[in-house]
Amino acid sequence: MTPRNLTNAGHPFLRAATTGLHHHTRELASTQDVPADRAHADVLHSHLTASHRLLDQLAESTRLPHPAAGSHLATARTRLWQAATALHDAFHVLPPTATETADHSEQCRPERLPEGPPFLTICQRHVSSVHAIRRKTTPRDLDSRLHGHTTHCGR
Numbered sequence: 001m002t003p004r005n006l007t008n009a010g011h012p013f014l015r016a017a018t019t020g021l022h023h024h025t026r027e028l029a030s031t032q033d034v035p036a037d038r039a040h041a042d043v044l045h046s047h048l049t050a051s052h053r054l055l056d057q058l059a060e061s062t063r064l065p066h067p068a069a070g071s072h073l074a075t076a077r078t079r080l081w082q083a084a085t086a087l088h089d090a091f092h093v094l095p096p097t098a099t100e101t102a103d104h105s106e107q108c109r110p111e112r113l114p115e116g117p118p119f120l121t122i123c124q125r126h127v128s129s130v131h132a133i134r135r136k137t138t139p140r141d142l143d144s145r146l147h148g149h150t151t152h153c154g155r
Contacts, residue, residue: 017047041091042122048084049129055080056132078141081133088126 028034055077063070133142 021047036090036094038091038094038097041087041094045084045087045091045122046125048080048087049125052077052080052084052129053132056136074136078133078137081129081137081142084126084129088122091122 055073059070059073059077062073
């Protein structure tokens with residue numbers, strides 16, 4: 001049975017995540033001139049890598065019954081990976097916060113904190129995502145730009 005209104009059809013967790021992003025965007029708009037920080041980059045990277053895993057599953061399950069749609073989903077998966085890579089790079093060039101002092105790495109040695117310094121969590125997440133993307137994507141796909149892709153939106 002096809003739902004009449006697709007925006008209200010199922011997927012409550014995806015709708016909640018989208019609502020959270022919309023709310024945070026509105027909140028940021030009210031506090032002008034607040035630059036991105038490492039916390040934003042880390043949380044957004046987490047969001048993008050989770051979205052990447054979801055799109056990966058959807059692309060694979062759609063590929064055989066609907067090849068054209070599966071191809072578009074695979075392209076979207078690649079674009080999400082490119083965005084996650086850019087966020088990871090931005091994280092490393094953003095200045096550390098007051099709590100991330102120069103000796104922070106010393107304070108969080110692996111013997112004191114098993115997962116290592118907290119700022120490495122984004123790197124661990126990124127490396128685990130690298131393995132997934134490399135299994136299904138060529139280096140050429142990862143370096144490709146948005147040019148040359150057809151859309152069905154009349155643009």
